[in-house]
Amino acid sequence: MASKKEHVPFSGTPEQEAALKKVITELKDTKGALMPIMQQAQEIYGYLPIEVQTMISDETGIPLEKIYGVSTFYSQFALQPKGKYQISVCLGTACYVKGSGAIFSKLEELLGITNGECTPDGRFSLDSCRCVGACGLAPVMMINDEVYGRLTPDDVPGILAKYK
């Protein structure tokens, strides 16, 4: 059974499109503007589906295949929507040696999804990340912008319950 949220229909609004066009007009003449445009587009839409990439291509004249190439190269760009609560577990070296692997497994077990996936109800998505720079608090995970440190696997259910 696929727990992935695949082929989510694109549902952009005219407001989002206007915001994107404004960003593009502002940045178009800057040198190397593609990445800043894509970063802001992702902020507007939450992810970068092919429809948004096509819009960027149409407005800037940059070929779609180049935009697709860039969007698939960097881990920050998401082609699939993320969950309402984005969980990222730090698997940087300091967190790893302090047991963040077990935290990650616990989340996989509780949510029934794995790295890069989203729960069917769209509530949680799970990602591993490389070092949030809070190594002093290892092991660390983030849910949206909230950081949880000095974790043990036993802490995980209680933390998830806050987001139900």
Add this chain to the structure above:
Amino acid sequence: MYRSHVLVCGGTGCTSSGSQQIMETLKAEIEMNGLTEEVSVVQTGCHGLCALGPIMIIYPDATFYSMVKVEDIPEIVSEHLLKGRVVTRLLYNETVTPSGNVKALIDTDFYKKQHRIALRNCGIINPEVIEEYIGTGGYEALGKVLTEMTPDDVIQCLLDSGLRGRGGGGFPTGLKWKLAKQNDADQKYVCCNADEGDPGAFMDRSVLEGDPHAVLEAMAIAGYAIGASQGYIYVRAEYPIAVERLKIAISQARELELLGNNIFGSDFSFDIDLRLGAGAFVCGEETALMTSIEGNRGEPRPRPPFPAQKGLFGKPTILNNVETYANIPQIILHGAQWFASMGTEKSKGTKVFALGGKIHNTGLVEIPMGTTLREVIEEIGGGIPGGKKFKAAQTGGPSGGCIPAEHFDIPIDYDNLISIGSMMGSGGLIVMDEDDCMVDIAKFFLEFTVEESCGKCTPCRVGTKRMLEILTKITKGQATMEDLDKLEELCYYIKDNSLCGLGQTAPNPVLSTLRYFRDEYEAHIKEKRCPAGVCKALLSYRIDADKCRGCTLCARNCPNNAISGTVRNPHVIDQDKCIKCGACMEKCKFGAIYKK
């Protein structure tokens, strides 16, 4: 005029521990007690001792409170700020002498061997107020350079100082600038590598969050020295606080005309733009970083041409990392001789290390080059928790290697680390103890490089994947000794044939663990045993019948019902059903469960 200043750390570590709420409560509490005219609250950058966050320091007597909670604030305000009584229970225990007196922070084991140059303002000034930076001598070096020195003087000063790049390679900074100056062009660029990708290293983030103007000032100095008018800072998007403070710093510097046209009334003009990284480790490589700023997939380019000839947008470019820049204003102000008097023969000055892993004082330390690993781990770091035995220190991240106990007394500098099979890298130092499996660690790093390899050259793209497959076989107990030979052969092949630094150094974690911990690899292969008890496929959990009291706690906690037995009688684990989660061992109160 305030009678007291309360410094609250606003670095990422302490913010994650809740320092923002502490600051808000503190301000409210101070107002409630009518102290707003007398006490000032300052949000600073990182103090380095992240393990004890959130950190608060109250001046004038520099009382150091650690692990402060919101609930503690009323007491701190009413006792310390109103009545002048120290809240002893919140003091960092290292600052309390056996006789009960409070000693200065600078005399504690964590700080006394440190020498802060790059981190000199971190944790002391408010990074969001340019006047505080100027108040500690900020932008004086830029003024000196523009009014008293020629570009050649600046470069000579850096050459004489012996400063080498702090981002990993250790290339002499002055030489890099000299080469870029020699190439004439209508436009040149100064870039700053703030894409700190090495997992476990966070000194650059700390400098950007705690002292962003130092980087801007140094970049302007670099612009003057090589003849560039535009700078770019390529910073990780994962560092939101650093990005925000850089934006503030740039706009403040522009306002005071310390960036922009005709700086200090000279004919030198220089401006800086930010570019956000998007999560690709390879972009820490200089040519890949430039390709990324240009708006492309961040793939490296063959060198030559070197960036000093043809870099960003095809123009001569220099790229230095954050920590390197942070040293430069101080070198200009205090002179090359001052800087060169610190460190070892070939590695001058200080280096910031991020201590992490199995060590008491996790955090950031800046020490003179040539300090030994023993001093860093045992004295500054406070040793290993839980009475465990030291196994290795990993430096240099995915490009570096593991240093075993036999090299504990080696003075840390660029060349010594390379000679023992590791490297300085950006300064991550992760301590591992007897519970860490070195094959598993090597596999961990290879997983990282496989994921981060950009795919442009075959040795790295395919080679690292093959290495990971062999390592996975070893950790599952399915490998043969021939596999081990193949693994070693691949290491040398990938090292010699990869296009950029990522591939050329990717085998280092394997080579260094093979060099010092070959017996662990062989135990996995020949005896199908993981000596550290990490590799799950090679483990089994057993119950010691003599110690088991039959309390049934383990059986009740087993998620797979693999444990059977009756009350007050020894229990047994069904090996076929056991999923090796270790839950039983954690719960057992009698220490009756062991790994084999």
